[in-house]
Amino acid sequence: MTTFRSNFTTGEYLRRIDKTRAELFRLGLDAIVVSDPSNMSWLSGYDGWSFYVFQAVILTGEGEPVWWGRQMDALGARRTVFMQDDCIRGYDDAYVQNPDKHPMENLSHLLAELGLSDLRIGVEMDNYYYSAKAHRTLEKCLPQADFLDATGLVNWQRAVKSEREIEYMQRAARIVETMHAHILDVAEPGMRKNDLVAEIYAAGIRGADGFWGDYPAIVPMAPSGLDATAPHLTWDDRPMETGEATFFEIAGAHCRYQCPQSRTLFFGEVPQKYRDAEQAVLDAIASGLEQAKPGNQAQDIANAFNATLNKAGYEKDSRCGYAIGISYPPDWGERTISFRRGDETVLEPDMTFHFMPALWLDDGGLEITEPIRITETGYACFCTTPRELFVKA
Amino acid sequence: MTTFRSNFTTGEYLRRIDKTRAELFRLGLDAIVVSDPSNMSWLSGYDGWSFYVFQAVILTGEGEPVWWGRQMDALGARRTVFMQDDCIRGYDDAYVQNPDKHPMENLSHLLAELGLSDLRIGVEMDNYYYSAKAHRTLEKCLPQADFLDATGLVNWQRAVKSEREIEYMQRAARIVETMHAHILDVAEPGMRKNDLVAEIYAAGIRGADGFWGDYPAIVPMAPSGLDATAPHLTWDDRPMETGEATFFEIAGAHCRYQCPQSRTLFFGEVPQKYRDAEQAVLDAIASGLEQAKPGNQAQDIANAFNATLNKAGYEKDSRCGYAIGISYPPDWGERTISFRRGDETVLEPDMTFHFMPALWLDDGGLEITEPIRITETGYACFCTTPRELFVKA
Numbered sequence: 001m002t003t004f005r006s007n008f009t010t011g012e013y014l015r016r017i018d019k020t021r022a023e024l025f026r027l028g029l030d031a032i033v034v035s036d037p038s039n040m041s042w043l044s045g046y047d048g049w050s051f052y053v054f055q056a057v058i059l060t061g062e063g064e065p066v067w068w069g070r071q072m073d074a075l076g077a078r079r080t081v082f083m084q085d086d087c088i089r090g091y092d093d094a095y096v097q098n099p100d101k102h103p104m105e106n107l108s109h110l111l112a113e114l115g116l117s118d119l120r121i122g123v124e125m126d127n128y129y130y131s132a133k134a135h136r137t138l139e140k141c142l143p144q145a146d147f148l149d150a151t152g153l154v155n156w157q158r159a160v161k162s163e164r165e166i167e168y169m170q171r172a173a174r175i176v177e178t179m180h181a182h183i184l185d186v187a188e189p190g191m192r193k194n195d196l197v198a199e200i201y202a203a204g205i206r207g208a209d210g211f212w213g214d215y216p217a218i219v220p221m222a223p224s225g226l227d228a229t230a231p232h233l234t235w236d237d238r239p240m241e242t243g244e245a246t247f248f249e250i251a252g253a254h255c256r257y258q259c260p261q262s263r264t265l266f267f268g269e270v271p272q273k274y275r276d277a278e279q280a281v282l283d284a285i286a287s288g289l290e291q292a293k294p295g296n297q298a299q300d301i302a303n304a305f306n307a308t309l310n311k312a313g314y315e316k317d318s319r320c321g322y323a324i325g326i327s328y329p330p331d332w333g334e335r336t337i338s339f340r341r342g343d344e345t346v347l348e349p350d351m352t353f354h355f356m357p358a359l360w361l362d363d364g365g366l367e368i369t370e371p372i373r374i375t376e377t378g379y380a381c382f383c384t385t386p387r388e389l390f391v392k393a
Numbered sequence: 394m395t396t397f398r399s400n401f402t403t404g405e406y407l408r409r410i411d412k413t414r415a416e417l418f419r420l421g422l423d424a425i426v427v428s429d430p431s432n433m434s435w436l437s438g439y440d441g442w443s444f445y446v447f448q449a450v451i452l453t454g455e456g457e458p459v460w461w462g463r464q465m466d467a468l469g470a471r472r473t474v475f476m477q478d479d480c481i482r483g484y485d486d487a488y489v490q491n492p493d494k495h496p497m498e499n500l501s502h503l504l505a506e507l508g509l510s511d512l513r514i515g516v517e518m519d520n521y522y523y524s525a526k527a528h529r530t531l532e533k534c535l536p537q538a539d540f541l542d543a544t545g546l547v548n549w550q551r552a553v554k555s556e557r558e559i560e561y562m563q564r565a566a567r568i569v570e571t572m573h574a575h576i577l578d579v580a581e582p583g584m585r586k587n588d589l590v591a592e593i594y595a596a597g598i599r600g601a602d603g604f605w606g607d608y609p610a611i612v613p614m615a616p617s618g619l620d621a622t623a624p625h626l627t628w629d630d631r632p633m634e635t636g637e638a639t640f641f642e643i644a645g646a647h648c649r650y651q652c653p654q655s656r657t658l659f660f661g662e663v664p665q666k667y668r669d670a671e672q673a674v675l676d677a678i679a680s681g682l683e684q685a686k687p688g689n690q691a692q693d694i695a696n697a698f699n700a701t702l703n704k705a706g707y708e709k710d711s712r713c714g715y716a717i718g719i720s721y722p723p724d725w726g727e728r729t730i731s732f733r734r735g736d737e738t739v740l741e742p743d744m745t746f747h748f749m750p751a752l753w754l755d756d757g758g759l760e761i762t763e764p765i766r767i768t769e770t771g772y773a774c775f776c777t778t779p780r781e782l783f784v785k786a
Contacts, residue, residue, distance in 0.1 A: 005629075049611055050625040052521075052724035072711055072753070076623035093711035094735075097728045099545065102519075126495075126526035128445075133518040133544060135525035151526065152492065194605040198598040205591040212587040212630035215612045218442055230469035232443040236398075237605035318465055318486035329722045331445035335490045360465070 005080050006045055007255045008164055013082045016043055019157050020059060030119035031060040032150050033107070033138075035130040037328040039154035040067075041256060044083060048076040051129050051328060053096055054103040060114055068110055070096060070103075104134045108141030117142055122150025128330065155336045158325055161350045165257060165325065166373065169352060171211040172259035173371065173382035175252025178208040180263050180385045187392065189242045189267045193235045197222055204252060214253040216260075217332035221249035228365035231358065242268040247358075247367040251332055258324055258332040260354045261383050262367035265390040277366050278389040280312035281359055285370065285387070288320065288339070288355060292372060292379035298343040305339070305357060314359060321355040324371060347374045352382075398473055399438055400648045401557055406475045409436055412550050413452060423512035424453040425543050426500070426531075428523040430721040432547035433460075434649060437476060441469040444522050444721060446489055447496040453507055461503055463489060463496075497527045501534030510535055515543025521723065548729045551718055554743045558650060558718065559766065562745060564604040565652035566764065566775035568645025571601040573656050573778050580785065582635045582660045586628040590615055597645060607646040609653075610725035614642040621758035624751065635661040638782075640751075640760040644725055651717055651725040653747045654776050655760035658783040670759050671782040673705035674750055678763065678780070681713065681732070681748060685765060685772035691736040698732070698750060707752060714748040717764060740767045745775075 020043065024032055034040055037051040044057050044065055055069030064083040067074075071090030078085055091106040111117065123138070124130050126149070139147055161169070182203040187196055200220045207213040223233045224246040231249075240246060244267060251260035266274060288305035298321075305320050321339030324332060332354075337345045339355065351374045358367040368389065371382040413436065417425055427433055430444040437450050437458055448462030457476040460467075464483035471478055484499040504510065516531070517523050519542070532540055554562070575596040580589055593613045600606040616626045617639040624642075633639060637660060644653035659667060681698035691714075698713050714732030717725060725747075730738045732748065744767045751760040761782065764775040 047627070048623070048625040049614065049627055049723070052611075072624050075753075076626050079620065079623055079626065094733070096712065097715070097726070097731065123525070125529070126524045128521045128524065130525055131519045131521065132516070132523055132525050132528035133542065135528075136518070149526065192605065194598050194600060198595040198606070201598060202591040202595040205587050205594060207587060207630070212585065212628075213591070214629075215627065218445075219608045221442065227472065230441070230472055231465050232441040233469050233472065234440070234442055234608065235605075236607075237600070319489065322490070330442070333490070338490065340487070360468075 010082045020154055023153055029122045031116050032122035033058055034154055035124050036127045038326050042158055042326055044081040046077055047080045102137045104137035105141055108138055118144035120146045123147050124151050125149040126151040155334050159351050160348055161352055168255045168257035169259050171254040172252040172257050174208040175204055175213050176259050176261045177383050177385050179203045179250055183248055184390055190239050192237045192239050194237050197235045211254050214256055216251040216253045217258055217327040217329045222246055225364055229360050245364040247365045256326045258327045259371050259382055260332055261371055262369040263390055264366050267392055270391055277359055280309055280314050281357055281368050284309040285357055294347055294349055296347050298337045298339055298345040299341050302339040320357045321353050324352050324354045349374055349376050403475045413547055416546055422515045424509050425515035426451055427547055428517050429520045431719050435551055435719055437474040439470055440473045495530045497530035498534055501531055511537035513539045516540050517544050518542040519544040548727050552744050553741055554745055561648045561650035562652050564647040565645040565650050567601040568597055568606050569652050569654045570776050570778050572596045572643055576641055577783055583632050585630045585632050587630045590628045604647050607649055609644040609646045610651055610720040610722045618757055622753050638757040640758045642760055649719045651720045652764050652775055653725055654764055655762040656783055657759050660785055663784055670752055673702055673707050674752055674761050677702040678750055687740055687742050689740050691730045691732055691738045692734050695732040713750045714746050717745050717747045742767055742769050
C-alpha cells in the first residue's frame with residue numbers, strides 16, 4: 001500500500017550512502033546520527049515539515065540507513081524514503097515536547113539495538129536540529145559510546161551535484177526568474193509591501209515551465225529604504241515609495257532544491273549614488289566570476305570581487321557567496337564553502353553557489369546576485385534575469 | 394536616525410522583563426542567554442529572519458537586556474528592539490558558519506564583560522537555536538561559569554497573554570478565517586495542489602480587515618487522500634481528486650502572532666465513514682471545550698476529549714492541543730502546555746491554545762480544530778469558521 005514518492009533513483013541514494021560511508025571510515029566512525037533535515041533527505045529521500053520534533057537518519061557501516069522520528073511521522077517516512085518499512089522506526093508521542101522525557105532516550109535504545117552502544121558515533125553537534133540537551137541525553141544514556149562531532153560531514157558530500165540535482169536547480173532557476181519578472185510587472189509606489197510579498201509567494205509556488213514551486217527555505221526578504229540597510233528584516237504593510245530602493249532576496253524552489261537570486265528595484269529617478277554602486281557591484285561580479293573555475297579556490301572569487309569593489313571605493317566585510325542545493329529552513333545555504341578570504345576549498349565541476357555580493361549603503365541596500373554552477377571549464381549562471389538595477393519610473 | 398518599529402510599548406517589555414527576572418531569582422540564576430527567536434522577540438522586540446546564525450538576548454539581574462548577534466543584523470536590531478543602541482552588540486562576519494571559529498567564543502567575551510564569568514547562567518539547552526556545539530564552546534570559554542538548563546523558562550512567562558497580544562491574535566484569526574473561506578471558494582477537483590497552496594499563501598499574506606499577514610511559522614499543510622494519513626507531508630503538483638479528503642493545517646499570522654486552524658475539505662459524496670468520524674470529532678471537541686475554563690488542568694480537556702472519542706470507537710494517541718502565541722519557524726506552538734494526560738498545568742484567563750484534535754484514518758486525515766482563549770469564566774474561540782467537514786460536490 002505504500003505509494004513511493006521519490007525524487008531520485010534508489011541507485012542515486014546508494015551512491016550517496018557509499019560516499020558518506022567512505023568518509024565515516026576515513027574518520028574512524030562506526031556510525032553517524034544525521035539530524036539536519038537536508039542531510040536526512042539527501043541520504044534517504046525523507047521529506048516533511050516534521051523537523052520541529054527530534055528525528056534522525058542513522059547510517060552504520062553496512063545495510064540501509066534507518067529513519068527514526070515521531071510515530072505519526074513514520075507514515076510520512078513510508079511515503080518518501082527509499083528504504084524498506086523495517087528501516088522506519090517511530091517513537092511514542094508522549095516524548096514530544098515533554099520536559100519529563102526526551103526523545104533521545106528512545107534513540108539511545110535504537111542505537112543499542114544497532115550494536116552501537118560502545119562504538120564511535122558521529123553527531124551533528126552544530127546543527128539547529130541537534131540541541132545541547134539532545135547531546136547531553138544521548139551521552140547520559142549511552143555512557144560507553146563515544147560521540148564525536150561530525151557537523152558538516154554529510155553537507156560536504158553534497159557539494160558536487162548529480163545530473164538530476166542540477167536539473168531540479170535549473171527548474172528552481174526558471175521559477176526565481178519568473179518571480180523577479182512578476183515583481184517588475186506588479187510592483188508600484190503606494191502598493192503595500194505585504195501585497196507584493198503575497199504576489200511573490202504565489203508566483204513562486206505556482207512555479208514555471210510546468211514545474212511546481214516548493215517552499216523556499218527562507219521567506220522572501222523585501223525591505224525598502226532604511227529597512228534595507230538591515231539585511232534580514234521581513235515585511236509589514238508600509239506602502240512602497242517613489243525615490244526608494246527595495247531589494248528582493250528570494251529563491252525559487254523545486255523538490256526542496258533552492259535557487260536563490262536577488263535583485264533591487266528603484267522607483268523614480270535613480271540617484272547617482274545608486275548608479276555608482278550598481279556599476280561597482282557589476283564590475284566586481286565580473287571580476288569574481290572570472291575566477292569561478294575548476295582548480296581555483298573559493299577565496300579566489302572573493303578576493304577578486306573585493307579587489308575590484310575596493311578600487312571603486314566600496315567595502316564589504318561579509319562573505320560574498322556560499323554553497324547551495326537541497327535545503328530546509330532556516331537557511332538555504334549548505335553551510336560548507338563560503339566565498340571569503342581564507343576559504344581554500346578547491347572548486348570542482350557541478351559545485352553550485354549563490355554568488356551573493358550584497359552591498360549595504362547608509363540609506364538602503366543594493367543586491368544583485370547570481371546563482372552559479374562550476375562547469376568543466378568555468379561557470380554557468382543558473383538564471384537569465386537581467387543583471388542590473390531594476391527601475392520603474 | 395533610528396526609526397523604531399515597535400509592536401508593543403516599552404512599558405510592556407519592561408513588565409515582561411520583570412516577570413522573567415523574578416523567575417531567574419526564584420531559580421537562583423544570575424542571568425539567562427535567550428536563543429529562542431520567539432523569546433528574544435518577546436523580551437526585546439527583535440524581529441528578523443536572522444536566526445539561521447547564532448544570536449541571543451542576554452538578561453542579567455538589572456538594567457536593559459543586551460541583544461547580541463551578527464554584525465550585519467545589529468542594524469535590524471536597532472530598528473526593532475526597545476533598548477538603547479549601546480545594548481546592541483554585533484560579532485564579526487568571519488564567525489559565520491566557519492569551522493575554525495565559533496560565535497559563542499565572541500559571546501563568552503560579552504558575558505565576561507557583563508561580569509558573569511563565574512556566575513550561574515541559564516541557557517535554553519533544548520532549543521533549535523542552541524546547538525550542542527554552542528553549549529560546549531561556551532562551557533570551554535567560561536570554565537568558571539555554571540551553565541544551567543533554562544529551557545522553557547521564558548516560554549512559560551509567555552503563557553498568559555496581554556491585551557495587545559490578544560488583539561494581534563484576533564487579527565491573525567480574521568486572517569485564517571479568510572484563508573479557509575478562500576480555499577472553499579477556489580479549490581476544485583483537477584486543480585494542482587501547488588496552485589491551491591499559492592492561493593492560500595497569497596490570501597494569508599494579504600491579510601484581512603486591513604491587517605497585514607505575516608509569515609506563518611509552519612508552511613501550509615494540505616495533503617490529500619493517502620498523503621493525509623501522514624500529518625507533515627508538504628505539497629507537490631498532483632491534482633486534487635473527487636472522492637478524496639484534503640486537510641488544511643494553516644495559520645493566520647500578524648506581527649509574528651500565530652492563529653492556527655485546520656479544516657478538511659471533501660470533494661464529492663462523503664462516505665459514511667467520514668461522516669461518522671466528523672460526528673465523533675465534533676462531539677469530542679464539545680466535551681473538551683466544556684473543560685476549558687480557569688482552574689481546570691490542561692489534561693482535563695484531553696481526558697474529556699479522549700473519553701468521548703473512545704466512546705465513539707476512535708483512538709487518538711497524540712496530544713490534542715498546545716499553547717500558541719508569538720512564534721518563529723519551525724513550530725508555531727509555545728512548547729510549554731500540552732493537552733494530554735498528565736499535563737497538570739492549571740488554566741488561567743488569557744492563556745491561548747490550539748485545540749488540535751486531528752484524527753488520522755487508514756485512508757486519509759480529518760482535522761477540525763479550534764484556536765481558543767481561556768476567559769474569566771470559560772473559553773472563547775478565536776475564529777468563526779464553521780466547525781464542520783467542508784464539502785464541495
